């Protein structure tokens with residue numbers, strides 16, 4: 001199939017892109033790496049009257065650390081984040097997660113902002129941004145606003161962005177000293193979307209026990225935190241039986257459905273196994 005006809009705009013400034021979105025509203029779509037949007041166009045699942053190509057906006061392409069915070073422009077390629085030594089040093093769970101997205105050719109074009117704005121329910125980046133307490137910056141005709149990750153990912157392929165808003169950047173706070181991490185994914189083939197993926201962050205709590213963050217994706221409308229699993233790890237630590245219990249609690253908490261890729265019962269088993277393994281792995285990486 002070929003895409004339906006559309007007008008094409010190629011601004012070089014964020015302000016011009018925002019003005020174009022404001023002028024055309026829901027009839028316009030930003031074009032980032034095109035790795036999700038172009039197939040949607042070709043299958044005629046979306047029919048925007050205007051495409052606003054963001055690829056010439058240099059101000060959106062950065063990957064930089066400022067005052068300990070990782071700042072990623074919405075148009076930073078997934079491959080650029082994967083290759084950035086500063087990301088590998090400070091946010092290794094992000095480097096690991098990006099490596100699970102598709103194949104190098106797709107990561108060379110696909111952008112961080114495009115993945116977050118698209119919010120596929122089995123995508124790696126929304127899950128890891130939720131685990132890392134990232135904050136998204138949106139710019140629209142009324143100005144700029146910050147949206148915390150739990151408020152940003154609202155439903156399957158839905159976000160808090162308005163039709164006339166552009167995601168411009170992502171801020172990821174520094175991981176606290178001593179944090180152990182793990183990203184585990186099961187997919188049918190290397191490069192496929194996750195059947196299930198799990199992010200675990202663990203660090204010793206000041207009064208004893210652990211601070212725990214557990215995020216699961218691939219089991220419903222997108223990434224979810226699993227407070228029941230976090231509570232078990234916080235209270236019992238990350239000994240083997242506590243990790244198994246956290247896995248069982250996570251499997252209980254998610255609500256997968258049968259689909260052509262896997263039955264719900266299989267996804268639940270994956271959640272249990274991956275959460276337990278990720279918890280053990282994160283614990284071994286903790287520093288007192």
Ligand SMILES: Cc1cc2nc3c(=O)[nH]c(=O)nc-3n(C[C@H](O)[C@H](O)[C@H](O)COP(=O)(O)OP(=O)(O)OC[C@H]3O[C@@H](n4cnc5c(N)ncnc54)[C@H](O)[C@@H]3O)c2cc1C
Nearest residue numbers: 032033034035036037102110111114115117123167192193
């Ligand atoms: C074969 C294949 C396999 C893939 N496997 C995976 C996988 O395993 N895991 C995974 O996570 N992804 C996978 N993807 C998708 C890939 O990660 C895409 O790059 C990503 O989903 C979208 O990023 P993009 O830059 O290509 O955005 P585009 O396709 O250009 O845009 C996606 C959507 O986001 C909107 N958008 C883009 N940028 C902005 C912005 N700055 N502000 C507001 N809205 C914006 C667009 O209007 C569009 O609706 C795969 C893609 C292919 C083709």
